Amino acid sequence: MTSIELDERLVQDSYPVTELPLCQLRLMDDARFPWLVLIPRRNGISEIFELNEADQQQLWREATLVGQMLKTLTKGDKLNIASLGNVVAQLHVHVVVRRREDAAWPAPVWGHGEPEPYDLDGLAGMRDHLLARIEALKLRAPGSASTTEGV
Template sequence: MTVFRLDPTLKADTLPVASIGLCAVRLMNDRRFPWLILVPQRAGVTEIHDLTPLDQTMLTFEIATVSEHLKQVTNCHKINVAALGNQVSQLHVHVIARETADAAWPKPVWGAGTPVCYRDGEAEAFIAKFSDAF
C-alpha cells in the first residue's frame, strides 16, 4: 500500500489550512486572490476518475462546502473551481474567490502577473477566519 504524500510543488506554494475528511485544504500563498487548494489524501491519484465512487462523491461535497464557506468569508463576486493538473499531476482542486476588480478578472488567475506572498500574520488571519466560518 502506497502512502499519501503531498506533491513538493503544492507543499512549497501553499500553506496548510485543515484536513476535512477526504481532502487536505491548503491556502495558495498569493494574497491577490483568496485561493484554496483541496488535495484528496489518496496516494497515486491524478484524475477524479481514479478515485473510488465514494471518494468522488466526498470530493464533490467537500468542493461545494469549501466553496460556500469561502464565498461567505470573502463576500466575493464569483467562485472559480478547477482541476487542471498540467503542472502538478497529483489530483488537486482549486477553489478561488474572484472579484470583478481583481488582478486577473475576467481571465483565469493562472499566469496573471507575479504572485504576491502573504505578509506576516495575514495568512494566519485568513485561515482563522475561514476556519471559524467552517
C-alpha cells in the same frame, strides 16, 4: 487518517489549513486571490475518475462547501472550482473566489502576474477566519486540528 505525499510544488506554493474528511485543505500563497486547494488523501491519483465513487462524491461535497464558505467569507462575485493538473499531476482541486476588480478579472488566475505572498499577519488572519467557518460547518475530519506548518 490516511497520510499523503504532497507534490513539492504544492508544499512550496501553499500553506496547510486543516484536514477535511477526504482532503487536506491548503491556502495558496497569493494574497491577490482568495484561493484554496483541496488535495484528496489518496496517493498515486491524478484524475477524479480514479477515485472510487464515494470519494468522488465526498470531493464534490468538500469543494462545494468550501467554495460556498470562501465566497461568503470574502464577499466575492464569482466562484471558480477547477482541477487542472497540467503542471502538478497529483489530483488537487482549486477553489478560487473572484472579484470583478481583482488583478486577473475576467481571465483565469493561473499564470497571471507574480504571486503576492501573504505576510504572517495576513496568513494567520485568513487561516483563523477559515478555521472558524469550517468548524461552524462541522466539516473538519474527526481528530484533525489546524496546522501551523510553514508559519
